[in-house]
Amino acid sequence: MKYYLIAGEASGDLHASNLMKSLKQQDPEADFRFWGGDLMQQVGGTLVVHYKERAFMGFVEVLKNLFKIFGHIKKCKNDIEAYQPDALIFIDNSGFNLRIAKWAKPKGYTTHYYIAPQVWASRAGRVKTIKETIDHMYVTLPFEPDFYKKYNYPVHFVGHPLMDAIATHQQVDPEVFKKQHMLDDRPIIALLPGSRKQEITSMLEVMLEVVEDFSDYQFVIAGAPSQEPSFYHSFIQNTNAKLIMNQTYDLLSLANAALVTSGTATLETAIFKVPQVVCYKGSNISYQIAKRIVKLDYISLVNLIMDKKLVTELIQHDFNKEQLLAALTDILDDYKRSTLFLEYYDLEKKLGGKGASQTTAKYIVQSLKEV
Helix, strand or coil, X not given: CEEEEEECCHHHHHHHHHHHHHHHHHCCCCEEEEEECHHXXXXXXXXXXXXXXXXCCHHHHHHHCHHHHHHHHHHHHHHHHHHCCCEEEEECCHHHHHHHHHHHHXXXXXXXXXXXXXXXXXXXXXXXXXXXXXXXXXXXXCCHHHHHHCCCCCCEECCCHHHHHHHCCCCCCHHHHHHHCCCCCCCEEEEECCCCHHHHHHHHHHHHHHHHHCCXXXXXXXXXXXXXXXXXXXXXXXXXXXXXXXXXXXXHHHEEEEEEECCHHHHHXXXXXXXXXXXXXXXXXXXXXXXXXECCCCCCHHHHHHCCCCCEEEEHHHCCHHHHHHHHHHHCCHHHHHHHHHHHHHHHHHHCCCCHHHHXXXXXHHHHHCC
């Protein structure tokens, strides 16, 4: 069978690559064509456009790049028509993918969505578009089936793919890792400022302000695969922070605490049982717009899944040196850490265990057999 997959950033590349591996197990003759990244390329198939070419964040940046975005949409439609896939699979990246889905469904393509759009956070009216354009939805958050049930739209809860990705991660030798990256024996505080240039710039400048206040710890930045090391150097040249590229899981496996930009990384950090402070800061315009359309009590996936304030969130104006100092000091406390560890185990149970990629692949292949 022919599978056309569309993923839009580093996390989508990771989860799509694991899905592709599972599809190949179910369908040894699987042929892939995709929008994604390096991990998908390693599985095999044809890469059309790399996610680095369309990594736009926030309302303002999207508006500035509308011409380029519309060009990508047109190219994607033409490429799908030329390929004629048996299954069109969307992975996260709802802004782009739902536009393609609205075009694809009337054309007769069978549509699948893995890692659903976060319509429960804002613009719930998009559920109507999803019902009209997506044949099969595979959700990864435990509260999503109940959300879609309110709209009479059946979905498959497959568990969260991060459980698979982290379970297959090989534990690094701490001494080898420290020697390789010239780290000393002080406990590590990991800095995860995001993957896009715009968010890294906003987040990292504030995160680095607290480095000198915790001399008993060493701060290490998790460099994103979407960026070059040179991009980070201007931020760290006058600090004692270190940079380690493309080894976020190794870093988290050894970290004592972390400062994390809101997003998938908050969940990854929790699964590694690392106490964290969740941070977010966007442009004032983007923040004001988001504040009016996002109707949630929390922004981090950890707090949303647990439905309570498990980890501290510092958003926009609250994300400053003074509050970051206080929040980081709090999670370095032994009692706070032990409490968080127990809560993180409960979080794992809610996520449904391992097997999301395999389960989703089975559903997709089975649906093709039923056609």
